[in-house]
Amino acid sequence: MSILSSEKILVANVPVSPQHYIDGKRVNSANSFEVISPIDETSLGSVAAGGADEVHAAVAAAKRAFPEWAALGPKGRGVYLRRLADVIESHIEELAIVETTNNGSLLEASRLRVMKRGAHNIRFFAEWAEKLEGECWESNGVQYQVKYQPTGVSALITPWNAPFMLTTWKVGPALAAGNTIVIKPPEWAPFTCSLLADFAEEAGLPPGVLNVVQGIGEEAGAALTQHPDVARISFTGSSETGRIIGKVAAERVVPVSFELGGKSPLVVFADSNFDLAVRTAVGQYDNAGQVCLAGTRILVQEEIADTFLEALKNAANNLILGDPRKPETNVGPLITREHMERVKGFVERAKAEGATVAYGGNVSEDVGGLYFEPTLFVDIPAHAEILKEEVFGPVLTLQTFRTEEEAIAMANDTEYGLAATVFTGCEERAARVGSAIHAGTVWINTFFARDLKAPFGGSKKSGIGREGGNWSFEFFCDITTISSRVGSFTKK
Ligand code: ADP
Secondary structure (H helix, E strand, O other), rough: OOOOOOEEEEEEOOEEOOOOOEEEEEOOOEHHHHOOOOOOOOOEEEOHHHOOHHHHHHHHHHHHHHHHHHHHHHHHHHHHHHHHHHHHOOHHHHHHHHHHHHOOOOOOHHHHHHHHHHHHHHHHHHHHHHOOOOOOOEEEOEEEEEEEEOOOOOEEEEOOOOHHHHHHHHHHHHHHHOOOOEEEEEOOHHHHHHHHHHHHOOOOOOOOOOOEEEEOOOHHHHHHHHHHOOOEEEEOOOOHHHHHHHHHHHOOOOOOEEEOOOOOEEEOOOOOOHHHHHHHHHHHHHHHHHHHHHOOOEEEEEHHHHHHHHHHHHHHHOOOOOOOOOOOEEEEEOOHHOOOOOOOOHHHHHHHHOOOOOOOOOOOOOOOOOOOOEEEOOOOOOOHHOOOOOOOOOEEEEEEEHHHHHHHHHHOOOOOOOOOEOOOHHHHHHHHHHHHHOOOOOEEEOOOOOOOOEOOOEEEOOOEEEEEEHHHHHHHHHEEEEEOOOOOOOOO
């Protein structure tokens, strides 16, 4: 089906454009794809499915807009970006209900935290860019000056689990750095990125600075990563797709920033704050476990393992599975039937390999559709797939350890290295374990704390590069050293 009209569709009564947004205009599409709400599996409407032509138009528009946007400098761009943050803040309620309807994430969390974070992402990086100064020094009669220069067109590709937050986390630094952008939103949750284009227009961003090409990953996404005028690719998604994009980027030597999958450990020592550790462990079922940072491998010190398992079981038992729009709900649906089958496959194979289901393990018959029960596996054979592969669903494993060394070895026994969480009451142990775990982020006695100043990204197969604070600008900018001979100028 084609999208040939500029008519908006209503998603939870919020008008949203199903079209692309290229060069400051809404653009039709010869093809489209259908978007289904995971809440009740009803159709939300058809969205433009772009291909090489739309991608080319968007990259060309971004390329045309680049020189003027770059010339504005950080302060000039900051005026627009602060306005964009203000516009986002004035639309929190619409954003939250559209995202929840589209991807099934919890409405309360979206309204109270996630969408506000979207505005913060834009404002923070606008301010950071204004303060960003390259170093300057003299050595052997030469003055060295480090400059952060805009690079051109950035391609931003994001996943469906937190599309608005993760997109703004890339949009903020890319635009603040002076680049212009083409966003390829996730096909399973494309609507809040479409709203972002409306907000960019409302904030008065010049045409071509922010473009959105909707479409399927293998078509629109692939065309974007292959485009010769794309200077940077920032991607968050699966490790499989990361590998594909990495190959394409390598052909043209384009820098990539990848945040990929995870299989993060959550380590609980016997000396930890027990209640906090249990609360955090049960919190891993948030967003139905569809969180790349989730600590899905729980490792508990042997002497507290039985009581911990009992407490976790009770806490999981109290979780309310259901409609993510209701404030009392703790666990919403999985994103699609296809994804639900994938999660089910992991659970079935874990059982077949001899792991024991402590609780859960099935699609919830009471709620129906795509709602999967919070699940925990125990007594798991060491070789089992469930300990190694990312499930991206409400499925945790629990293993026990005796010593600190054993805990570190088990935490590191994974190809991934996105994050780790450690609970201990001992500061020295925290320091030892924190630096022995191989991961981009290690949380100690806390979870999900993420200051935008801090570097964020994955070690091992969980990613390439870091974003956050200066690290974002090291990626999105060309860093130039200007070396001039001291005393060689005759005029100011
Ligand atoms: P997830 O299943 O976590 O969403 P994916 O890696 O499938 O992870 O998707 C993340 C994003 O990458 C989505 O926007 C998707 O459309 C896009 N994508 C998928 N395949 C490709 C590809 N071959 N090239 C570029 N982008 C892609």
